[in-house]
Amino acid sequence: MINKTSAEGPGRRTALWVQGCSIRCRGCINPHLFSVSGGSLTSPAIVIESALAAGDEGLTLLGGEPLDQVEAVTNLARLAQDAGLGVICFTGYTMETIVASLPGKDLLRYVDLLIDGPYLAGAAEAERALVGSTNQRFIHLTDRYADYEPERTADQVELRILPTGEVSMAGFVTTQRLAELASALGARRSLKSSEHSSPRPI
Ligand code: SF4
Numbered sequence: 001m002i003n004k005t006s007a008e009g010p011g012r013r014t015a016l017w018v019q020g021c022s023i024r025c026r027g028c029i030n031p032h033l034f035s036v037s038g039g040s041l042t043s044p045a046i047v048i049e050s051a052l053a054a055g056d057e058g059l060t061l062l063g064g065e066p067l068d069q070v071e072a073v074t075n076l077a078r079l080a081q082d083a084g085l086g087v088i089c090f091t092g093y094t095m096e097t098i099v100a101s102l103p104g105k106d107l108l109r110y111v112d113l114l115i116d117g118p119y120l121a122g123a124a125e126a127e128r129a130l131v132g133s134t135n136q137r138f139i140h141l142t143d144r145y146a147d148y149e150p151e152r153t154a155d156q157v158e159l160r161i162l163p164t165g166e167v168s169m170a171g172f173v174t175t176q177r178l179a180e181l182a183s184a185l186g187a188r189r190s191l192k193s194s195e196h197s198s199p200r201p202i
Helices: 042-051 066-082 097-102 175-185
Strands: 002-005 013-017 057-064 086-090 113-116 138-141 156-163 167-171
Touching: 002 167, 013 066, 042 057, 042 066, 066 086, 066 175, 097 113, 113 167
Parallel strands: 013 057, 057 086, 086 113
Antiparallel strands: 002 013, 113 138, 156 167
């Protein structure tokens, strides 16, 4: 899934939620992205063209698990940086694991900010925005977003009401606030987080 967003990093961004996650953290808010079935195929070139045409600051990769599709995601990140876009990548792997044993090392060459680590249900993050548990780290691989590590007060959530009537969400929101929003919208079915909500993983 691809959306424009201002809730997944600095500036207006193209956000891409990859389909499929082999890590499957307990309590992940995006279990509908666990299976490799689903989603839609998109050309990296089209993603970049769209981001440039919209004047986006950058690209944010979320999941699902981007490292589970490392070749395609590396290609996309490379094209993004070549086009002058900043790249943020969430992953459930730690940086150390990626460097030691995964083919994701090449991806790191094209990422400005890596937000790493699995979601740990028993270690809820209370101070930093964008991450759901305290183990998850902001690792600045370039200077582009060197000062970016937002506080929880900077959390934002975006709601989209689709032509089908379905409401989808991007950003980060507490479970309580999500219930309030659903109630205010008169949701007849539970809000489907197609993205990143609280406690936020990737
Ligand atoms: S938090 Fe991230 S790594 Fe963990 S199961 Fe969810 S999508 Fe996968």
